[in-house]
């Protein structure tokens with residue numbers, strides 16, 4: 001209720017300012033609305049923000065002009081045919097939670113942010129900040145998430161250009177669509193992410209429109225070279241091997257995202273469990289083991305599933321975890337399954353019988369590994385043998 005009356009008051013206020021033709025006040029008020037509704041009404045905030053950006057500030061301009069049809073080239077670019085916006089917009093607030101990053105990543109992205117915050121210092125020495133970077137890594141490791149976070153840290157919007165969408169716009173027009181999107185992004189400070197940039201390369205190998213695709217690559221090559229330092233151009237790919245080497249070389253920075261290692265997996269499990277951490281506490285080590293090799297988004301999806309099941313009371317936590325580990329054990333080699341069995345024997349109260357059932361390791365083997373410590377043969381001697 002309180003929210004609704006707040007909205008009504010805001011609506012009345014904007015009408016009042018508009019009728020008084022106080023254009024600049026309308027802009028200021030609209031900007032305040034974007035901040036106010038960013039968390040509670042993200043779509044509304046995004047829409048208002050787009051209107052603001054599409055109509056740059058012009059001192060003293062009467063409001064009538066502001067609501068007149070947008071001059072071509074000012075609005076967010078759309079594909080002529082589908083009328084779909086080619087750019088997705090994110091306006092995240094800078095207090096959003098940071099993605100989980102390795103120490104290396106944290107350092108290089110930290111520098112990227114500092115370069116932007118201290119542009120004057122760099123400029124005094126004739127230096128420009130990093131203008132472009134390419135994010136490499138398998139799906140679900142945080143490339144897109146990190147782009148959002150970076151833009152939020154820099155206090156600029158993130159525009160995401162999905163190259164698959166550009167490509168699916170009629171060939172012959174994809175070049176002009178791409179240019180429209182890039183030109184738009186160059187006009188105001190922002191981070192532009194060319195997501196799944198390998199889409200271009202992939203199409204090139206199995207398509208007859210080779211000429212058109214080559215032109216697209218050329219457009220991007222030029223843009224990477226000429227990108228203004230007021231903006232940051234990012235690209236992301238799961239298939240670095242498909243990227244044209246000439247394009248690859250042009251990025252100022254290559255950022256490699258890896259699947260998490262044990263410590264990061266454990267941290268991710270706790271983070272995604274949130275308030276249910278205590279409930280699943282006794283399973284965390286076992287889960288850390290079971291999630292080896294998985295991406296952050298795989299871990300998140302699985303943990304969400306556990307939490308939903310427990311919240312609904314459909315399955316007890318022990319059953320959920322057992323079932324999950326059983327499925328994961330199938331993808332392990334024999335030593336991996338033995339390691340898992342030993343861990344289960346040490347960390348849980350499961351019987352040897354259930355552990356054997358879950359991991360497929362015989363009870364004899366489990367006993368052998370858990371009752372007496374396995375004799376460790378020094379590496380050197382093993383080679384000699």
Ligand SMILES: Nc1ncnc2c1ncn2[C@@H]1O[C@H](COP(=O)(O)OP(=O)(O)O)[C@@H](O)[C@H]1O
Pocket residue numbers: 098099100101137138139140141142143144145146296297298300
């Ligand atoms: N490093 C990370 N830290 C926290 N959450 C992550 C991370 N990587 C992925 N996730 C989770 O997985 C989801 C998908 O990640 P995303 O950034 O889209 O992956 P990518 O772009 O690398 O395919 C995110 O929205 C987030 O919930």
Ligand SMILES: [Mg+2]
Pocket residue numbers: 143144145195236
């Ligand atoms: Mg992505």
